[in-house]
Amino acid sequence: MKKLLLAAAGLLALSMTSAGAADLGSRMVTKAPPMLPVVYNWTGFYIGANGGGGWGHKCWDQTSVTLGFVPEGCHNPNGGVAGGQIGYRWQAASWVFGLEAQGDWARLTGSNVSAIPGLVDNTRVDTFGLFTGQVGYAFNNWLLYVKGGAAVVSDKYNHTSSLTGLLIDSTSETRWGGVAGAGIEYGFLPNWSVALEYDHLFMGTRTLGFTNVNGAILNTDRIKQDVDLLTARLNYRFDWGGPVVARY
Helix, strand or coil: HHHHHHHHHHHHHHHHHHHHHCCCCCHHHCCCCCCCCCCCCCEEEEEEEEEEEEEEEEEEEECCCCCEEEEEEEEEEEEEEEEEEEEEEECCCCCEEEEEEEEEEEEEEEECCCCCCEEEEEEEEEEEEEEEEEEEECCCCCCEEEEEEEEEEEEEEEECCCCCCEEHHHHHHHHEEEEEEEEEEEEEEEEEEEEEEEEEEEEEEEEEEEEECCEEEEEEEEEEEEEEEEEEEEEEECCCCCEEEEEC
């Protein structure tokens, strides 16, 4: 009888030990927290460079006292552009908003034989600047955006002789207008991105006096101007806030 009681007590102690160990093991098993995806961050100041090409459309109409209103013709100056941009963007969910200033050197040239006998109309766009606001939508490290604002261009014009090629008269101007554009940008590193952008400059119509080498006004022309730009861009963003982490 004594042996049976000792055996029963041993079995009870063994079962309690096994149950406690099993319970302890189940409490030690923990589930790993879910991984939060890192989303590309478009917020911050940025600076960059751009280069590409441009083409314009210029129509000249002479408005002299002697000849009255005479349409001289149109031409499309074209050439290369290169410059830089600086701006700031801030991101709210997938929407991206920004402000940007851009300045470029340009060499857009063109000419046409005037309807007025003996004259050739010549145009050269030397520089331009854009001051724009942006609205975009981000697909992680891809950004589609539109922009709009003010534009300024520096132009030079002259009449040359269709017979000798010599300069007859000239003028220059700084003209303000508007710009609208769109682009697509790709962030290939956390702080670096490349973009392709198209812009159209609405520069309106202005009347200008053309002077000879002695400063006398020989002709007065009303010139209408539009400019189109296609540029590739490289931007570096100064990141002070770190990457954006999606939260659930």
